Amino acid sequence: FTVLPPVIQGLGTSGGFDFRLQDRGGIGSTQLQQWARQIIQDGSAQSGLVGLYTLFRADVPQIFIDVDRTKAKTLDIPLNDVFGTLQAFLGSAYVNDFNKFGRTYQVKVQAEPQFRVQAKDINQLEVRTNNGAMVPIGTLVDVEDTLGPQVVFRFNLYPAATIGGKPAPGFSSSQALTLMEEMVNTKLPPSMGFEWSGISFQEKQVGGEAMLV
Structure with missing residues (x-):
């Protein structure tokens, strides 16, 4: 897969969105990997998402x-x-x-x-x-x-798997974030959760706000 540079230099290491899938119920790294792969598989079928990937591996x-x-x-x-x-x-x-x-x-x-x-x-x-x-x-x-797992990643104290991706041509970044949220909210069990990080987090924080110059 290809990795684009960040939209804002110095904020993150690549472009696209930064999705953190969290194990909030102690289901273990194997289940975390399976859910990450399932989300990537389902997300790849969405017309508004491309280039979904994760570097998380629980079977090293x-x-x-x-x-x-x-x-x-x-x-x-x-x-x-x-x-x-x-x-x-x-x-x-x-x-x-x-x-x-x-x-x-x-x-x-x-x-x-x-x-x-x-x-x-x-x-x-x-x-x-x-x-x-x-x-x-x-x-x-x-x-x-x-x-x-080769490395145990944590995000806000929870074991987490990072999933990256980007909007498909013709879709905005906010539409891509919304597609991801709608997809995982209907699939994840109560023991799982997610958060945004990097520029995706900043976009969710200021989404819909107008800047005064």
Whole structure:
């Protein structure tokens, strides 16, 4: 899909409308994704709307790590050390800064790529107990493949999916907003809601008002 520049430079990152579909009843990210796709499908059938899209995805492959807190306590291993080890080896951990050639550089530690390529590599990591012994993390965690949202967006505190789009040729932006509202008001369950953001919010706020010069 193509993305137009914003009508007012500096207000938003693209043109068209900015619709936020909200999960107000805790139905979960999977249902939120399904409703977002349903709205896009229904909106695409409207003659006054074009280019509907969403970047929200609730089925991104992920790895879920379940730490056995009871066993960690029995082995005298602080939970912060377990999480810190996972972060340092799989992600990165900030150490300090140093200056060289008139510039400041950050020092970060991280495992070499060949030691963090596969999920099973997590079991080979080791964490230190308070007594100084090294224990494989594989004895403390269960690693599972799962699906989930890559990013959990929130809008006015509610989990939300952003839906973008624009009016079709021959339709005004206010007509496009009205079409979206009429469509979702007849379809959304009570556990769902929506709000406008960016320039669409400003348009709804001042719609119908006349400016005095």
